Amino acid sequence: MKTREIKELSVKELQERLDNDKAILSRLKLNHTISPLDNPMQIRDVRKQIARVATELKLRENKQ
Incomplete structure (x- = not known):
């Protein structure tokens, strides 16, 4: 997944992706x-x- 694609995801989707990648x-x-x-x-x-x-x-966390 490219950085551009990552920036388009929501925070919830990013968290799910992170959990999934860690399991992999x-x-x-x-x-x-x-x-x-x-x-x-x-x-x-x-x-x-x-x-x-x-x-x-x-x-994103630091931006808020």
């Missing part, structure tokens, strides 16, 4: 521990996505 990250880490993933870069991509969403939430 924990599942990916667990699966990678058990047996190596075909593409371990997925973990990095999900971490970056979490950071983007969290940053947008923080900016």
